[in-house]
Amino acid sequence: MILFQHPPARPQLPPPGGAAFDRWLQDELTRRYESALAEPVPEALLRLLRETH
Structure with a gap:
């Protein structure tokens, strides 16, 4: 304990x-953040970003 x-x-x-x-x-x-930055961007977020540009 x-x-x-x-x-x-x-x-x-x-x-x-x-x-x-x-x-x-x-x-x-x-x-602190390299493991998070190495992860792929979710497809739904990429799609959203493409729609706004």
Whole structure:
């Protein structure tokens, strides 16, 4: 039985506004969402997008 769980460690952020921050942000977004972005777009959504253009 787990009574208390520590929150996950927050990644160390570089100062905003520089190339290091941009690189960090891109890496974090890729790490967190690459599996969702790799999934195919549902056909119903593609059809809807085609109809609106």
